[in-house]
Amino acid sequence: QKEVEQDPGPLSVPEGAIVSLNCTYSNSAFQYFMWYRQYSRKGPELLMYTYSSGNKEDGRFTAQVDKSSKYISLFIRDSQPSDSATYLCAMSARGFQKLVFGTGTRLLVSP
Amino acid sequence: EAGVTQFPSHSVIEKGQTVTLRCDPISGHDNLYWYRRVMGKEIKFLLHFVKESKQDESGMPNNRFLAERTGGTYSTLKVQPAELEDSGVYFCASSHNFRGSYEQYFGPGTRLTVT
Numbered sequence: 001q002k003e004v005e006q007d008p009g010p011l012s013v014p015e016g017a018i019v020s021l022n023c024t025y026s027n028s029a030f031q032y033f034m035w036y037r038q039y040s041r042k043g044p045e046l047l048m049y050t051y052s053s054g055n056k057e058d059g060r061f062t063a064q065v066d067k068s069s070k071y072i073s074l075f076i077r078d079s080q081p082s083d084s085a086t087y088l089c090a091m092s093a094r095g096f097q098k099l100v101f102g103t104g105t106r107l108l109v110s111p
Numbered sequence: 112e113a114g115v116t117q118f119p120s121h122s123v124i125e126k127g128q129t130v131t132l133r134c135d136p137i138s139g140h141d142n143l144y145w146y147r148r149v150m151g152k153e154i155k156f157l158l159h160f161v162k163e164s165k166q167d168e169s170g171m172p173n174n175r176f177l178a179e180r181t182g183g184t185y186s187t188l189k190v191q192p193a194e195l196e197d198s199g200v201y202f203c204a205s206s207h208n209f210r211g212s213y214e215q216y217f218g219p220g221t222r223l224t225v226t
Contacts, residue, residue: 002153032213043115043202043217044154088154095213096142096206098156098167 003027006089006102015111019076023089023102026070030091033065034099035074038086047087048074079109113137115218117203123224129191132221136185136205142166143186144206144215145178149199157201160186161208193225 006023013019021035031052036044048063050056050072056063062075072091076083086106090099116135124130136143145157157176158168162183171178175194180186190197200222204215 004153034214036217043219046214046216049214090154092213095210096159096161096166096208098144098159098170099146099154099204099215100156101146101154103153 001026003100004089004091004102007105008103010106010108012108012110013079015079015081015109017079017109019079019083019107019109021074021076021087021089021105021107023072023091024070025072025091025100027093027100028067028070029093030070030100031067032092032095033063033072034090035061035063036088036090037083038088038104040085044088076107079107081109081111083107084109115203115205115216117201117218117221119221120219121222121224123226124193125226126195127192129189130193130223132188132190132201132223134186134188134203134218136203137216139207140205140216141183141208142206142215143180144204145186145188146202146204146217147199148202148220149196154202157188190223193223195225198223198225 035048053067064073086104088104089102143160148154156170159166160180177189200220204217
């Protein structure tokens with residue numbers, strides 16, 4: 001069983017929709033959670049970083065962590081065609097330690 | 112501020128040959144990480160440097176892989192001899208060494224194809 005599970009998609013939504021992306025994990029030691037966006041043939045770009053449980057908002061993006069359920073989410077409001085990319089969740093047990101990644105969810109936003 | 116850079120962007124070599132990948136982290140970042148993504152799989156950790164010291168090399172697949180970070184600046188990852196299963200995208204990431212600043216920033220990756 002993988003430590004981090006993420007639906008590979010693709011997830012197709014119309015422009016303007018609210019997008020919900022999720023990951024579940026099995027290691028209760030994970031405390032640091034990151035969301036990356038990756039365009040084709042590019043490196044992962046850090047979108048959001050959260051520590052422990054709770055919510056964090058940055059512009060159109062909101063990250064949620066529910067440690068009791070071992071479940072994290074990324075919400076994208078007013079989605080745009082330029083949001084079409086693969087979204088990767090990643091997490092670690094301690095700061096500066098290795099990240100454990102999900103496989104990524106491919107998002108397609110149609111005009 | 113310049114991001115993480117990697118060279119080359121793409122390398123095609125034959126089985127048994129040697130390849131060296133290079134990573135230049137963001138200036139001032141003491142932490143440097145190597146990751147790899149093979150086709151169809153998730154990105155996986157290879158190793159972690161703090162300055163010039165190897166902090167964690169638990170992800171290195173075997174002794175055909177050698178990573179160095181002389182002087183605590185750029186890093187190289189050598190694969191010798193390369194095997195078919197080494198094909199994939201090799202990413203480098205870096206982060207500060209400040210408590211509370213744990214974000215890892217990734218480079219564009221080196222796509223390695225072993226034929």
